[in-house]
Amino acid sequence: xxxxxxxxxxxxxxxxxxxxxxxxxxxxxxxxxxxxxxxxxxxxxxxxxxxxxxxxxxxxxxxxxxxxxxxxxxxxx
Numbered sequence: 001x002x003x004x005x006x007x008x009x010x011x012x013x014x015x016x017x018x019x020x021x022x023x024x025x026x027x028x029x030x031x032x033x034x035x036x037x038x039x040x041x042x043x044x045x046x047x048x049x050x051x052x053x054x055x056x057x058x059x060x061x062x063x064x065x066x067x068x069x070x071x072x073x074x075x076x077x
Contacts, residue, residue, distance in 0.1 A: 014069040020048065021062045 023031075025041050033043035049059045057063055 009073045009075055010070040011073050012068060012070050014067075016067050017064050018067055019062050020059065020065050021045075027067070 023041060023044060025039060028040040028044035029035075031044055033040045033047060036043060045059045052058060
């Protein structure tokens with residue numbers, strides 16, 4: 001896509017690899033999970049299992065995952 005056609009610009013702040021079950025409570029909240037009785041981490045685990053469990057990458061497999069932190073910026077310069 002040409003840069004002039006982009007409506008959203010993201011700046012990558014950090015990239016790291018970690019085990020799935022090492023997700024912090026703050027990171028689970030950043031993923032959009034909220035504390036609804038259980039912790040946000042438990043909500044994230046249930047969400048992960050519902051999306052990836054049937055494909056063989058369930059929560060209990062504890063795979064390595066890429067963690068990419070980014071920030072929305074106003075424009076690409």
